[in-house]
Amino acid sequence: MAPLPDAGTAHALLRHMLRIRAFEDACAEQYSATRIRGFLHLYNGEEAIAAGIIPLLDAADAIVATYREHGHALVRGVDMGAVMAEMFGMQEGCSRGRGGSMHLFDAATRLYGGNAIVAGGLPLTVGLALADAMQQRPQVSVCFFGEGAAAEGEFHESLNLAALWKLPALFVCENNQYAMGTALARSEAETDIHLKARSYGLASAAVDGMDLLAVREAAQTAIDHVRGGHGPYLLECHTFRFRAHSMFDSQLYRDKTEVARWRARDPIDLFEREARSLGLLADDARTALQAEVDAEVAAAVAFAEAGTLEPVDRLTHDVYTDTPA
Amino acid sequence: MAPLPDAGTAHALLRHMLRIRAFEDACAEQYSATRIRGFLHLYNGEEAIAAGIIPLLDAADAIVATYREHGHALVRGVDMGAVMAEMFGMQEGCSRGRGGSMHLFDAATRLYGGNAIVAGGLPLTVGLALADAMQQRPQVSVCFFGEGAAAEGEFHESLNLAALWKLPALFVCENNQYAMGTALARSEAETDIHLKARSYGLASAAVDGMDLLAVREAAQTAIDHVRGGHGPYLLECHTFRFRAHSMFDSQLYRDKTEVARWRARDPIDLFEREARSLGLLADDARTALQAEVDAEVAAAVAFAEAGTLEPVDRLTHDVYTDTPA
Amino acid sequence: MSAATCTYREAMRQALRQALADDPRVFLMGEDVGRYGGCYAVSKGLLEEFGEDRVRDTPLSESTFTGAGIGAALGGLRPIVEIMTVNFSLLALDQILNNAATLRHMSGGQVSVPLVIRMATGAGRQLAAQHSHSLENIYAHIPGLKVIAPATVTDARHMLAAALADPDPVIVFEHVMLYNADGPLDAVESVPLGGAAVRRPGRDVTLITYGGSLPKTLTAAEQLAGDGIEAEVIDLRCLRPLDDATIMASVGRTRRAVIVDEGWRSGSLAAEISARIVEQVFYDLDAPPARVCSAEVPIPYPKHLEDAALPQVDGIVAAARGVLGRG
Amino acid sequence: MSAATCTYREAMRQALRQALADDPRVFLMGEDVGRYGGCYAVSKGLLEEFGEDRVRDTPLSESTFTGAGIGAALGGLRPIVEIMTVNFSLLALDQILNNAATLRHMSGGQVSVPLVIRMATGAGRQLAAQHSHSLENIYAHIPGLKVIAPATVTDARHMLAAALADPDPVIVFEHVMLYNADGPLDAVESVPLGGAAVRRPGRDVTLITYGGSLPKTLTAAEQLAGDGIEAEVIDLRCLRPLDDATIMASVGRTRRAVIVDEGWRSGSLAAEISARIVEQVFYDLDAPPARVCSAEVPIPYPKHLEDAALPQVDGIVAAARGVLGRG
Numbered sequence A, B: 001m002a003p004l005p006d007a008g009t010a011h012a013l014l015r016h017m018l019r020i021r022a023f024e025d026a027c028a029e030q031y032s033a034t035r036i037r038g039f040l041h042l043y044n045g046e047e048a049i050a051a052g053i054i055p056l057l058d059a060a061d062a063i064v065a066t067y068r069e070h071g072h073a074l075v076r077g078v079d080m081g082a083v084m085a086e087m088f089g090m091q092e093g094c095s096r097g098r099g100g101s102m103h104l105f106d107a108a109t110r111l112y113g114g115n116a117i118v119a120g121g122l123p124l125t126v127g128l129a130l131a132d133a134m135q136q137r138p139q140v141s142v143c144f145f146g147e148g149a150a151a152e153g154e155f156h157e158s159l160n161l162a163a164l165w166k167l168p169a170l171f172v173c174e175n176n177q178y179a180m181g182t183a184l185a186r187s188e189a190e191t192d193i194h195l196k197a198r199s200y201g202l203a204s205a206a207v208d209g210m211d212l213l214a215v216r217e218a219a220q221t222a223i224d225h226v227r228g229g230h231g232p233y234l235l236e237c238h239t240f241r242f243r244a245h246s247m248f249d250s251q252l253y254r255d256k257t258e259v260a261r262w263r264a265r266d267p268i269d270l271f272e273r274e275a276r277s278l279g280l281l282a283d284d285a286r287t288a289l290q291a292e293v294d295a296e297v298a299a300a301v302a303f304a305e306a307g308t309l310e311p312v313d314r315l316t317h318d319v320y321t322d323t324p325a
Numbered sequence C, D: 001m002s003a004a005t006c007t008y009r010e011a012m013r014q015a016l017r018q019a020l021a022d023d024p025r026v027f028l029m030g031e032d033v034g035r036y037g038g039c040y041a042v043s044k045g046l047l048e049e050f051g052e053d054r055v056r057d058t059p060l061s062e063s064t065f066t067g068a069g070i071g072a073a074l075g076g077l078r079p080i081v082e083i084m085t086v087n088f089s090l091l092a093l094d095q096i097l098n099n100a101a102t103l104r105h106m107s108g109g110q111v112s113v114p115l116v117i118r119m120a121t122g123a124g125r126q127l128a129a130q131h132s133h134s135l136e137n138i139y140a141h142i143p144g145l146k147v148i149a150p151a152t153v154t155d156a157r158h159m160l161a162a163a164l165a166d167p168d169p170v171i172v173f174e175h176v177m178l179y180n181a182d183g184p185l186d187a188v189e190s191v192p193l194g195g196a197a198v199r200r201p202g203r204d205v206t207l208i209t210y211g212g213s214l215p216k217t218l219t220a221a222e223q224l225a226g227d228g229i230e231a232e233v234i235d236l237r238c239l240r241p242l243d244d245a246t247i248m249a250s251v252g253r254t255r256r257a258v259i260v261d262e263g264w265r266s267g268s269l270a271a272e273i274s275a276r277i278v279e280q281v282f283y284d285l286d287a288p289p290a291r292v293c294s295a296e297v298p299i300p301y302p303k304h305l306e307d308a309a310l311p312q313v314d315g316i317v318a319a320a321r322g323v324l325g326r327g
């Protein structure tokens, strides 16, 4: 079990969440300004998951995420400017501008994407964990995916294979209640995703994904389990996206009162309140952090704006590794 | 719950199993005589499943099976001669000779194959059940598949979709302990297949697949459940194939004592003994039936031998429905 | 003949609405086709109009809901399965190839699979490498399937009915860049499933294309006309079977062909058309058929690279001039 | 150079054994590759020799164990994934196309996927419509993949090492009718991954083929020689990228080409080769390139229909005579 964070850690955790929130809001703005294009899936409301889990990982652990992965990249330590530049399609971006919002990569921190095929990242994670296991490295490979992915065959296959081979993989289901416009109960006959772990003899738990400390505690348990050689783990985090699925949708598929109910449990506010009541955070800490974060975001936007386009004659480079550079 | 069969039914059930056994043995012979080619997956040892379940179905119910489906076709009432002719590749075969052993079809009895992609039949079954449900027909669609199929993504997806939509589908897992050379425990982290139904809130049961009366009873419960509008059902039958996976394999992957243990529970012998002890079967019934069945098999082989090849100029017919006949 | 104009999306929605209204066996099933109204808003309003039984939101399970469509077709219904985009259709390709395309022949003609599978295809919206494929040739390669690519508003309005009337599985490709396109809705009752259309007559060179590349090809033909080059533009409409007669009649006359295909060049449908032209009218050709295809790269996100990866008007014009020896 | 003969299966097994012995990062994974020894007995004995860690039996989960191969490659290993046959590989095609082929480009060159995927392909064993596909062109269409088809014992023995040495994903097609074929094992240390081979020189016509059709094509060339027609036979060896130089040098000389490809005709690799020939050496051609492909049907079970569906020696001979105007 994770001990309560100390004041420094609490500060850092709040900072992670504020960075994500401010970054996502900036992305929305930049999308409206048509500097970001394509699909744009924002993480507002779900910050406590990435912030609760990723700081507990080792630098050599691996992460696979979805198209809704800005927050994961930021918490993992990918430079915010490089992430924004990626969304601007600039070669200073973390995927050289080629991937955009859905395909953030960073080999240095072992972030293996940004996978935009729903459930497509689970098998990759199994393989990354297999590589660690076979090479006797004490790493954990973490896969983030939405609850919509739990219906895909690869969810079933991957959990089985990981459990069968007792691989060091942590599967994190970010259950934000909707897959695009489809409510969980309209896509799953059994809506408790973590219970599906029983089909594979897999350890699992569910946690309030709006409560950063709860996520952190559950994640520590899960990571200890996996790193301790006890096989994979499925952690379901109940959460909610505060914005539309991708940049725009009319959100007719969900009720305003449902949105309001979840918004009332904003993970940033919840954590700030709790950390303050625990004496871990000064009353004005958030304000100060917010200013810091806003400045970082502004700098990231400026960095992206100053970015350059990859020359067109490099279009075919890196289709293969040996393409002339 | 199914009442004990009467004497006539017991007789018919034994006959079903004897027909399958004799037919399969004849197939093996004809394979050695090179009149049957390709893959040949025999059902010896598993007879109690098809014989226990299929006679309980209505004529308008639908069946989807695998490449190990001779027994299902025979019990369903497909003419034995047409099945043998199919294996000989003759146009008098039940799929006009085009399908061979793995692809027995019979539109008249709603046998929709003979599907040789492992787990490929499950989605089809979901669709057949959906068609019945949407057209308010009181039918049950039954899918037979091996325990190896339970690892495939389509197993997961199909059970979920069927449960979500409460479709009248019966999923019968013929758990014969091996998928080719892979023992169940080497492919599934959780080896109780029927327990996986919990992930979909699906009704399920496991039954001794060597005990025809037990299968029949469990199947009646399952069919009543499905036909009664209570949604799909997963029935796992524990069984064993007495022969190699396909015609030849060295069977080094399994122990002779394991084979012997299962062979000692031959479903035909078990049933004969039980039925006799219950007074449902005369002591000489089997001998008489065997003679009858042997004659039927001999006639089927003769029918197949007398078959004709589809003219080569018909090769491209029926790629599309409107191909000129 | 032009009665009115509407968008391609609206035409497709009208087609769906009519299909659902006309035949109780027809239903629509796929991810987010109901509450959400379709990922490209094509089916908006249909759930409200036809109810949950006829407009079915599915879980994320491409292989199974496609296979269920096949089973439902076997069971007497006329399913329309929507796979959001061709990129995700690979998850269902086993069902499409090994079941939908195969069951009839393999069963000796006992069963038919009257199934329609719609999917969006193509690039142009900066959706990057996992959302921008044009995999039409993978489907056009498969015996047992018919494959169509309505490129005009009128075809979008009417080809679905033709597909549903067909007793065999039909794949419908809808290019993502067409949905917002406005065009005339011709006052016709129906259009045939097969057969290419000459969208512009011309005598100097034949430009052969389909789907999302049709508007670009027509624009290229305009530009060529400004140079005194009269290009004939053929819209394939149906990618399997191909309408050889229309293609050969045109190329036999113009003696020159350019094929425009958003698929990756190697192994493309354009290659098949080139091969057929050469097989059938080799001795009428004044130049080898040219292909304008996508660059052989996963389509990148940024606009300048996406544009560079796809067939564009300039490239079509240049290829046409090239086969005319005026490069 | 011929030191000895062995079967194709044995050569492939030796290649696997050497790969496992030489590099601790290499492992083999797939359905029944271990205890069972492989569905075509290629890996028999390797489990006993290298243990369960290096020779991994997987559950029936094509998409996931292929995806796990990609992940393991990202993680520093050199996986060899065996998919029993190309027929089942469709279940894994999403992983292969959207991940293996794409990750490098999409990540801006940050990662490589050094993965080898082996699969059996082709017909001839009366396995009917769900077990007899030749889908090579589906794979050869995909940028980011390399695709090879060893057709000789020597290539079977050595191309795997070349594939493993390559930093990018390589698909290996092994035709089911080759496994039992005996042939000379040349005393070479290695063979290159790319590049076509001229298997028989000739001046009158170029026969271009690969994989399981090579033996048939060589037999056809023999028969043609009996008629005084000297056919050059090119074995493509690598289907992506294609070795245009070798093809064009030959066809430029012979001025006539026949392409033999077990894939279905429409949308085949043969079409791509035909298109390239016409694009590159049109003015050297005396006749249009001809294609000998499979009939466009799900391959049926009975021998006479299976034979009729596949390219055969007679058909190749006839096509060659056809392009020579001696039909």
Ligand SMILES: Cc1ncc(C[n+]2csc(CCOP(=O)(O)OP(=O)(O)O)c2C)c(N)n1
Residues within 6 Å of the ligand: A068, A116, A117, A118, A119, A145, A146, A147, A148, A149, A150, A174, A176, A178, A179, A180, A245, C031, C060, C062, C084, C088, C091
């Ligand atoms: C295989 C596949 N099918 C469909 C899509 C289209 N799609 C993108 S996101 C999405 C919803 C996924 O929902 P969920 O897994 O819950 O993640 P969330 O977006 O809620 O974070 C869908 C249907 C896709 N990208 N991949």
Ligand SMILES: Cc1ncc(C[n+]2csc(CCOP(=O)(O)OP(=O)(O)O)c2C)c(N)n1
Residues within 6 Å of the ligand: B068, B116, B117, B118, B119, B145, B146, B147, B148, B149, B150, B174, B176, B178, B179, B180, B245, D031, D060, D062, D084, D088, D091
């Ligand atoms: C998708 C797919 N993968 C692999 C195969 C090859 N194969 C045929 S049968 C079989 C074993 C299946 O075992 P199980 O489902 O238990 O059925 P059983 O043969 O034991 O009846 C395998 C691997 C296949 N036909 N389809």
Ligand SMILES: [Mg+2]
Residues within 6 Å of the ligand: A146, A147, A148, A174, A175, A176, A177, A178, A179, A180
């Ligand atoms: Mg979700």
Ligand SMILES: [Mg+2]
Residues within 6 Å of the ligand: B146, B147, B148, B174, B175, B176, B177, B178, B179, B180
């Ligand atoms: Mg089994």
